[in-house]
Amino acid sequence: MASELTKSSRHSWVRKLQRSPLSTDFYSRDTLSVARDLLGKILIVDTKCLTVSRIVEVEAYSGDDPASHSSRGMTPRCAPMFEVPGRAYVYFIYGMYEMLNFVTEPKGQPGAVLIRAVEPLVGLEGVGKLRTNGPGKLTRALGVEMSHNREPLQGPRFWVADDGFRPPEIAASGRIGIREATERQWRFFVPDHPCVSREPRRKN
DNA sequence: CAGAAGATCATCT
């Protein structure tokens, strides 16, 4: 783990991860598989400053999910979901929050995974763990903005890499709210992880 | 062009 390393070995650990980001093929698969496999992976973001964190909670948005932006075809906003996999899809919502997603599925087929919570490792010392859970708080902490829409996840600003760590356990939430109609599970997280947000309440 | 909804969050009761 990063906190156990000395400053210089931690630096080379980060550099090594930047040199071997996950390939486009990793993202060019069905969205649920990509979402599940993203848990435990390392996210490096170089915007205002360099941050390194571990992904601990995600949410899958397949093309035919009624809750997905892509469920009613391509629009200017959700166009990135139809484009090259392995890129960022960033959008603005509720007048104040940017959401960070990774584009999935082969080109032409829509899909994305929302990054909901990360565990801070490097460069987020001044930010409490509670500021990196929740998709809106997370982008604030990492400095992700609309201008990062369509940035590749293989650098020079975003990298997602595998450091060999495997979460001991992975859980999927039940069906919630509007998406109860979709008959599938979509949110994945590391159970009992301190950075994972509370499971949302079910409507009704 | 108007109106509504929204992949959220902090705050209040």
Add this chain to the structure above:
DNA sequence: GATGATCTTCTGT
């Protein structure tokens, strides 16, 4: 559990 902040996107007319 409810509400307000704050604004973009999409839909319907």
